[in-house]
Amino acid sequence: MKKATDREGLEEIRRLSEVEWRGLFTGERPLICVGMSTCGISAHAQETWDALAGELDRLGTEARMMRVGCLGLCYAEPLACIKLPGRPLICYGRATPEAAPGLVQDVVGRGNIVQDSVLGSIALQEAPSSVDQPHSDDAIPSIWDHPMMKPQIRIALRNCGLVDPEDIGHYLARGGYRGLEKALALSSPGVIQEVKASGLRGRGGAGFPTGVKWEFCRNAPGEEKYLICNADEGGPGAFMDRAILEGDPHSVIEGMLIAAYAIGATRGFIYCRAEYPLALKRLETALAQAREAGVLGGDILGSGFDLDISVKEGAGAFVCGEETALMASIEGQRGMPRTRPPFPANSGLWGQPTNINNVETLANLPEILVRGGSWYSAFGMGRSRGTKTLSLAGVVNRTGLIEVPMGMTLNQIIFDIGGGIVGDRACKGVLTGGPSGGCIPGTRLDVPVDYESLSQMGSIVGSGSMIVIGEDTCIVDLARFFLSFVQKESCGKCTPCRIGTRQMLAILERIAGGEAELEDLDRLERLAVAVKDASLCGLGATAPNPVLTTLRYFRQEFEDHIQDRRCPSLHCSRLTSYSIDSQRCKGCGACAESCPAGAIIGQKKSPHRIDQALCLRCGSCLSACPDRFKAISQSAGQDQPATPAQEKGAL
Amino acid sequence: MLLTIDGLAVEVEAGTTVKEAAQKAGVEIPGLCDHPLLHPHGGCRLCLVEVEGMRGYPSSCTLPASEGMAVKTNTPALVELRRTVLEMLLSEHPCICINCDRQGECDQVRASLRKVPRTIGCRYCPADGRCQLQHTVELVGLKRTELLPVGLDRDLIRSPFFDRDPNLCILCGRCVRVCQDRGPAAITFASRGFEAGIETAFGRPLEESGCTFCGACVDVCPTAALTERSGRHGGRAQETVVTVCPYCSANCSLTLEVAGGRVLRAAPAEDDLCVLGRFGSQFVHHPDRLKRPLLRKNGRLVETGWEEALAAVCRNLESRRGMEFALIISGVCSNEALFLARRLAREVMGGRAYAPDLPAPSAIPWSAGFQGPVLVLGDPGSTNPRLEARLLEMGTRVTAVTPARTRLARAARCWLSPRPGEEATVLEALTRALQDGQGAGSQTSSGQAWRVAEACGVMESQFRSALPLLQGACLVAGPDCPPELVQAAERLARAAGGELVAAGQNCNSLGAAALGLEPWDWSAPSPEIRSAYLAGCNQAAGHPEAAEKLSGLDFLVVQDLFLTETAALADVVLPAASFAEIQGTVLSPEGLLPVRRAVAPRGQSRPDWQIFARLGQMMRSSGFEFESGEQVTGALREELDEKWQCWAGRRGSGAAGGMENSAALSLRASSQPTRDGRSGSPEGGGLTLECGPSIYGFGGGTRASRVPDLKYLHDHLSLQVHPLDARALGLCTGDGAILQSSEGWLEVRVRTTRNVNRGTVCLPGNRRWNPAPDAADGADARQGDHDDHLPGWRAVASGCRVRLTPLSEDGR
C-alpha cells in the first residue's frame, strides 16, 4: 500500500480497496466468514473454522475464508456465513464444529440451503450501516429482518461481524476514514459544533455531553494535550467495547483522530484491559495499518495535524476504568482515583489537559461527521440522543449484543429483541448498568432506556449491560452478589467505599443467613446513602445502587427473609427447609445415607422424615432421592409446618 | 478572594483549600487524611461540606476555595454523613473504649493497661491522648457506634525503630505521601477492597525496600498504627527542649522530649530529620556510658574520682610540654570545648590542637540559599542525609559525579558515573574543557578531554551535557571525598568561576575549622608525638595506623562518652557529658546555634569544656576561670563572628585566584595501571577491600553503635561485589559469604552492584575482623589486660587484600 499524503491519496487507496471488497462477492470462489471474536471463540468458533477448512480441503474445494467480528447474535454462536458464486451471503447459526462438515457438504458441496440454521442473508456490498440496509427480496429473508436485528439501529456496531477487522481495506471500502476527511475539512470548533449538535453523550457510564467535554479541554491552557480512549471495560456482563475493538478497531481509531483534532491533542492512548488479548492484538494491527495508510502519524493527509496513538495495557482492576484512576495507572502509579477539581480537561495525564472517551463514544463519531449531527440526533428520546449498544444477558431467549435508539422500552428490548424469557416464565426484573446499576422490577418494563428515565428509577444506563432475571433469582442474593463485586474492587482509598460496603455486605449476609432484624434494613439504607453521598469516585457512589433499588422495589422480599425467615426463591439455603412426602417415600434409605448430619430417620421400606433441628440444609437428600420417587422437596421458610407424616410419626 | 464559611466571611489567597479557609475563619472541619505538610488526599471523607451551587458533598481538603463561594459545614445532612463515615472507621478499629459504659474508671490502672502487647481499645493504645481519631470522635460528637466490628486480625509488622500495627491503620495515606515526598517511596497502598492496606513492595521488610528510617511516617500517622518502639511505653513528655542534632554537619534542629530526667525521644522541630536525628539519641541513656573517670593502675583501667584522675593528667602533662604533645579533638564537641581545648594545647602545653574532621581548608561553608548550578561529589546520603535532601530539592540544577547510583545521581539533571576511583580524573577533564574554551574537544596531555573522561567510564554525551551546567557552579564535597578529589574539585571550581563548598563530618566540624584547629591525618606523615589528649574521637577504631601509634605513646588521655577502642588504650579516661547534657553552641553554615541542656550529665560525667577549664586552672594558667558555659561562649563569639564574616564575604565571589599552572592538571587516563595494581581477581583470592561510610555507623560509630537498631542496620549492611566477580565465585545478591584477610574474618551478606570495580569489594561502615582461629589466643586480651597497650583487635580498613568464600548451605 502506498502511504496517502493527502485526500486524493486516500481516495486512491479506497478505490483499490473497493475493488478488492467487491471482488469478495463477485469472485468465482465461495466465501466463508466465521465470527471469531472472543465470544465466538469461546463458543468454539476456532474449532468450527478448522472443521470448515478441513472439510473444504477434503472436498478439494477452493474457498476464501475470512475471520470477522461479532454480529451480536451471541445465542446462536458460532456463526458462519457462506456465499456461493452468484448467490447471496447466508448467515448460519449454531455452526458448531460438529455441524461444520455437514454444512460444507450441504451448502458448498450440493448448493443447498440448510433452512434450519439460517439466520438470514446479508447483502454486504451496499450496506454502510443498518440504517439503510437493503432488505432482501431473495427467498432467504434478510438478516436485518430477523426479530433480533430488525428493531436495531447499528451505528457504533455498523461494521461488527461484517468486515475483517485485520484489514483496513474493508473498513475503507465501507466508507471508513471519510469522517476524518470531513473533520479535517472543518475547523476544530466546527467539529465540536457538529458533535454538540448530535447530542452524543459519553457512553462510558456518566453520560456527559461529549461536545461540551471537548470544548473544556480545547479551551484549557496547556502546551500539550492528550486524548485517552477508555477501553478498560471491567464490569461483569458488559462486552460492547470488546466487540467493537475486536470487530471494528478502525472505527475507534478514526473516532480518536476526530476527537484529537477537535481538542488539539497530539498524543493518544488506548487504555485496554490486559484481559482482552485479542482486542489488543487487533488494535496493534489496526494502528500499524493506519500508520501505513497515512491516516495516523505526522501531517495526516497533508493537513498539518499530527497524532500518534499508543496502547497501554490495563492494570486489571475495575476501578482503573474510572478516569482519574486510569490516568494514574498510565502514569505508572497505583490506579487510585483522585478528587475533582481539577478536572482532567484542565489537569489530567501528567498534569496536562486531557480528554477521555469511551470506546463506543468514539466509534460513533465517524458516522456523525459523515452524516451530520442532526442525522444522529434524530434517533433517541428527550435529552438522550442517538443509539446505545446493550449487552443482553440473563434469562432471555436471545442473548447478545444489540444497538438500539435510546428511549426504547425494556419491554421491547426483552420481548421483541430478546425473544422473551426462557421457558415463557415471568420476568422478575432487569439489572441495568451492571454492578453500579439498579434493578428495575418486572412490573415496570414500560420504562424507556435513556439516561433520565433510568436514573429516575434509581438505576443507570451505565455501560449498557442488561441482565434479565427470572422468578427463581433471590433478590437478597442478587444485591449481595453485585455488592461483593464492588466491595472487592474498591481501591481502598476512601472510608465509605472500603468499609461502608463491607458493612452493607455483612448486613446482607445476615439477612441471607436468617440472623437479621428489621432495623437492619434501616441501617442498610443509612449506610447505602452514606456510601453513595460520601464516596470519592463513581465506584463508591454507585456501589449501593443495586441495594437501594432492590430495597425500593422488592422490600417485601427482604422482609420475608427477616421476619418470616423464608427465601421465596429457595436460594438462601438457611431460609428454606426440606421435607419428605410420606405418600411418595418408599423408604429406600438413599436420603438417610447421603445426609451428612444424620438428620433423616426412618425404617427401611417405611416413610422417612427429617429432623429439622439437625438438618444442615445442604440439599444432599434432594439429589439422593431416586427420580422415580421424587419424595423430597425444598420449600421456603426455615420451619416446615408439621406434615401429616410427621404427626403420624409423633404418634 | 472572599468566601463565606457558615456565613462567616473570610479572605484567603488563591490556592487555599476550603478546609484551610474554614480554619482561618475559626471553623474546625474534621478530617484525618489531611496534613498541613502534605498534598491533599481526600480519602477519609470526614471533611465533606456543602457548597451553594455545587452538586453533592465535596471534600473540603481537596476543594480549592474560589471567589464568592458559600460553604456550609454543619447542615443536618452533613452531620449525619460525617457520623456514619466516622462510625465506619471505628467499626474496623479496635476502640472498645468508645462504647464502654465505665469510661474513665480504668484510669487508675491505665499505665499498666497500656503495656499489653495488643491494642484493643484506646486505654491500651500508645497513642491514647494524642490520637487524632479520638479527637475527631469528640469533634463529631459521636457517642456510640452501632455497626458490627469488622476489623481483620492482622499481624504487627516490626521494623527497626518502629512498628506498624495494621489493625490501627485508618488508611489515611499520610505515611505513603510523606515517604513519597521524602524520596524513598518505600511504602504504598496494596491490595483492594477490605484487604487494602499499606505495604512495602512485595511485602518485603522495610530494610530491603529503600526505607531510610527517617521516621517521618511515624510523625504524621494520626493513630498509633506507626509507633516508635523506644517511646512506646515511656508515657507523655513533661518537658521539651529544642536543640541541635549531635550528628552530622547539616545541623538540623530537634526537639528532645523529656520525662523523669530521661530523653524519651527526639522529634523534628523546624527541620525534617534523618534516622540519626530522629532515633539516634538513645545512646544518651546507654548503660555503658562512662560514669566515673578511669585510671590505669598496674596495667588495668580502674574507676577513680575526678581529683585523682585530673591530678594524674596534670602530673603527666606538666612534664611533657612542647611540640611532642598533641591534643586531638573533633567537631562533635561544642565551640566552648574546642575553644578551651585549643587554649590548653597551645597556651598551657605549648603544643598544637588538631581536629581529624576538618572540611577542606579552601572551602567555604555550604549555604542553603545558594542559587546557581551545583555539582555534587560522593554520596552525601551516607554522611549528611539532610544535606542530600536539600540538594535533592534543587533537582534540575544538580550534576552528580559519582560511580554509585545514589539517590542524588538518580534525581540529578546530569549524572557522570566514572568507574570508582576515577572521579578526580573526570574533574580534571572537565576543568581542562572549561579552561581551554574548546569544550569537550580540548586537548589534554593524554588526549581530548572527552576521551579522557570516556576512558574513565563517562559517556561522551553526558560529558558534553555537563559542561554548560558548570558555569559559576557550586561544587559540594562531603566528608567521604578523598583529599585528591577535593583538590581536583577546587581547581574545577576555579575554572568554572564557582566555588568549592565542603560539608563537614560532625555537627561542629565547621566550628573546629573556624577556631583554627589544624587538620590531623594518621596516614599523612605526622609530627613525632610522644603524648596525646584525645577528646570526642575514637581514632583507633577506623585507622590501623592510629591504633598502633596510640598504643606506642608515653602518655594518653582520652575523654569520651564510652570506653571506646581508643579509650581502652589510654592511661587516663575522662567521662564526658553528651549533647543532651550540656549548654553551649555549635557553628552551622547559617551561624551559631545553641545546644541546650535537657537532662543532667550521666553519673559523674562532665561537659568537655568544664574538664578543660579545670585542667587549665590546675596547671596554674590564667584564662580558664569560667563559671558557666555562657561565659565561654561570650569569650569566643567575637572570633567566630570574624571568621564568619570572612567566609560570607567570599561566598559568591567566584574564582578565588588565577589559574593554576597546567602541570598540575596532567591527566591520568584510566588505562594506566596505578589502580589496577591494587585490584585483583576473585578466583586468585586477590580482591581489594574498600570501606565506605554508612549513615548507620556514623563517624567511628561511638554513638551510633550504642543505638541498638542503628547497630542492627549497620551490621546487616551488605558487601558490595561486582556482578562478574560474584558470578565467578558463584554468589548472588543475598548470599552469605566469608570475607577473609590476613587480619581475620567476617561473615557478610553479598549484594552485587556495578558501584564497585571488578576486583574490588566494598564494605560500608566500621567493622572489626574476627581473629583468625590460629591467632585466637591473643584475641580476648582486649580491654586493659595488656601492658604493652597493643589492641587485640584489628579494624577493617580500606586497601587490604581479601578472599571471599561462599557460605555453604549449612552455614560454614
Ligand SMILES: Cc1cc2nc3c(=O)[nH]c(=O)nc-3n(C[C@H](O)[C@H](O)[C@H](O)COP(=O)(O)O)c2cc1C
Ligand atoms: C468504577 C468506574 C469504572 C468505570 N469503568 C469504565 C470503563 O470500563 N469504560 C469506560 O469507558 N468508562 C468507564 N467509567 C467511566 C469513566 O470514568 C469515564 O466517565 C468515561 O470513560 C468517559 O468517557 P465518555 O465520556 O466517552 O463516557 C468508569 C467509571 C467508574 C466510576
Ligand code: SF4
Ligand atoms: S469510592 Fe471506592 S474506588 Fe472510589 S476512591 Fe473511594 S475507595 Fe476508591
Ligand code: SF4
Ligand atoms: S499507618 Fe498511619 S499514616 Fe499510614 S495510612 Fe495508616 S493511619 Fe495513615
Ligand code: SF4
Ligand atoms: S541530617 Fe545530620 S543533622 Fe540532620 S538529623 Fe541527620 S544527622 Fe542530624
Ligand code: FES
Ligand atoms: S480530610 Fe478531607 S477527605 Fe480526609
